[in-house]
Amino acid sequence: MASGGPSESPPGEASPPAPEKSYKQWERFSAWVQAICIVTFDLELGQALEAVFPSTAKLSEEDKTNICYLAFPDSNSGCMGDTQFHFRYRHIPHDHASPSTSHSKYNASASVAALSNRNYLYGYVYFRQVKDPSLPRGYFQKSVIVLSKYPFVNFFLTVCRMIAPEFFDNGSLSIEAAIHEIDHWPEPVTGEIVSLPLLGTVLQAQIPGDISLGNASILQSICSTAVIPCVHLNNLFSCFSNCIYHIQLLWELVLIGEPIVVMASSPETCSQMVHALVTMIMPLIYCGEHRPYFTIHDTEFKEYTKTTQPPPPIILGVTNPFFSKTLQHWPHIIKLPEPANKAGVYTQYEPFLLKDKTIVKKLLKGVQTNRPEEVQSALLRRHLLELTQSFMIPLERYMSTLMPLHKNISPYKAAPSPWPFRHEAFIASLDKSGPQLTTGIKGNWEGLYRRFFRSPNFIGWYNTRQKAMNEKLQVLQLEALSEADLRRWVADKQEVEVVDMLIKIRCKLDKCKSQNVRLSDNVHRQLQRRMEEIVCTLPEDLRSVLEIKPS
Template structure:
């Protein structure tokens, strides 16, 4: 197949490097050399990242030895992505184009007032009984959610508060930032958005995403019987719905025509319009076209650096829930397909994410662990994920030395780490929650959906456990006891989907939601279709769950609207002061509301 024919360009065409930066930082081709290790053969544009970042990219772009053993095909392609903290300063001239907001300033925060709303109101699309999962409703405002995310943002790995917002050069036409005079000690430090820089001079909260197309080829004529090479897209934008399809074009094309593919694809990408958050974008690439929804501005992490216009646009109330419009980051991740083996544990994973607990996600391959991390992050919608997440984490990441130095009793920073190397099970013993997903056993140990009776009525939740009871045997019992005794280290002898945690969740698995999930068919096409349906059911449920959980915080994030004729130079109104004991006392008296009371246990206040 000649893929190059669909990407024909005028011989004089050259990519606009400034415009390219709206989407991509760099394209890389990385080869694994037997003598030198990982070698970056090509980086376009040249010198787009620092030397420290080059090393991180090179080491993160290949599966480790464990995941390589899972494959026996002569040619094996896989795709995954990683995320790492930026370090150092890129030497290229374009770096000067990446202007940013001064570190100790913020955009003014004006939250639209909604009157006559009791703070015990519940955001629900279910009606009074809470059994229906459609429609929309409630007072929730996405700017409230965006502001709340910064309030709840846990400290970064180095103990720093939330970093400065970074803006693309194309967005600098907006009004200049002003210092906010009302963010005092009454508000958590994260709310103040005080920027801080690390020793390298780079914002400690600025991250790069790397989308990887890796090819392993077995050939007995070569040393060690094979070779492998990776094609990587480096970007500051967590737009998996765009970069995964783009990588499916770029990866094979690089193996067909070599480094010329980078220049061809860069030219097309530089002609794309600027990203419009929350909208469907049509992005031409040769004779093809990528159609993808971008996540809304309110769901993006602080390192993305949304412009002021994007932030203001997030003030409009949420539109009615739509099956095709993403409400958060990584909306396209296969939530059901990745966690169907531990389907009853998703509610606990949601809680751990909401309260900022560290998690270690281990899987046989980088594709599986990065997809699992994306799925967990997507559960935060419509909030941005304030926890530092690493879809594919290796021992070569600069942050590993800090994590490995933590002593017993030290608090592990709020992170979600996706790994494939069993070494992390021993090196990071202090991490309190370990989740094992993926593997060849996934297809044979899938948890069945709740059974239905012949008349279609939903049966008791105990039906979820019937198949596991039927499979009871002494050997299974011994195996279960061994897994409990050895903990996550039991994965070193046999991979199995499981969750190890001492956390007692407050939220109960929703039987109504589980009963609506459709069991997958026997063919991959049918299974994929069923996953799409099931993903929508799960996402709508957790979107409602998150919004209802946030409802009591609403009054603390609404300010009085300035009266008509007020001078624009007057200081903006301050947010109400937040006092923890007062908040919990009032919440205890009012209760969690209908939606949450049906889905949480008696100790629901502990979650707050």
């Protein structure tokens, strides 16, 4: 058969192999999912791991124990039928190496609310409990768990909702089919709509890019019905519908990193509420600990139930009635509606800000007029976004004043460091550039900022901004170096100084590459030329040692 015909053209072309051929088996699967687990109830062992897909997935014994305990509702007598929820637990990576390329690349461009953290795993659970007289206990109890490093709650609960019923109806072959399809998905990318085939359906999902103060409006654009809306966000109004009057109080508690426990009758309710709390201060990242579903078997159980010391900055979701006694010393308790408990927010906290009644009235009117929950959630999300922006803009503005002036950046000296953040100097700036410029909410903003300074959220925000500023200064210094006249500079320099300059330029370029610092191709090419220019001034033996040859 002659080559070159229409059906034979691809093999005949000298083109690179198809992208999927350049990946190892399960490499793209692991870019999205750590493993898919099946947990069942064993009469002798209790909750036991029945299967792991793919079979090559690496899970430690501690991982397996955590997954088994978290895979079933604490008190599943009331969870008949199908229940979905998610959990999060500490995970020790097996290789102790740096994160995979796909995770590093994704994190470099992802929004703070959707970052991958290799030290934690999320479990997305589909639990089924139905009566079955043929079984010893009279019930069929089994869970399908999708494990991932990503907090894509909306997305992975959808994936699990597609996989689990197929498994219950058709057995493990359906999961084998699913994992092979996932292994052909493109790597997670931000800002683009990706099509992801799964069991006869094509999912369309969009992972948000950088949701910062400058482009927070992306929150509205990503919530499209054509895709899985907001892969990392849930139905905010549904979660807070029983505590609408306390929305602003809860926002303050989360903002300043106060310990909060959510008590509910089902893991579905408590895990959704914890996730709603964590994301209510977006675009600011919540830097405290959070456990959407926490049980008495958790390794941190003793630490969190101690009465001899204050609880750490953490948000816990619990369902076991035992916690109503062991955590009664916690300062802030949210009880969600259930037969035995009266719903409400139990706290002695005095808010710093006066309550904004406008949003409460707007949401209550929506309830009276049967406004769709999606619209209610969008209204609430926008209100919280604007409130967080009003709080953060003065901090961002002050932080920008700590950046050294461009004229102080020399191509021949190390890049300068940002000026230190001085709390009192920031407080003094509030009179002229405080939140009053962007919001009508009154109150003790200064007191709220002072509490915020003591929280992990401030430390996380400041470290992120300082890192970004240092990277910017490094780039500016390299740009200045790329435009400098190094031939004139070397004229009166010793060989050792010239070699030192070459090594420094090379190290800076390597550092930019390893830390995913965005350096333009033009600057990179210019720096290569600068190195070639000054290497000509060195003896041949030094050139060979430095492995730089002038073009």
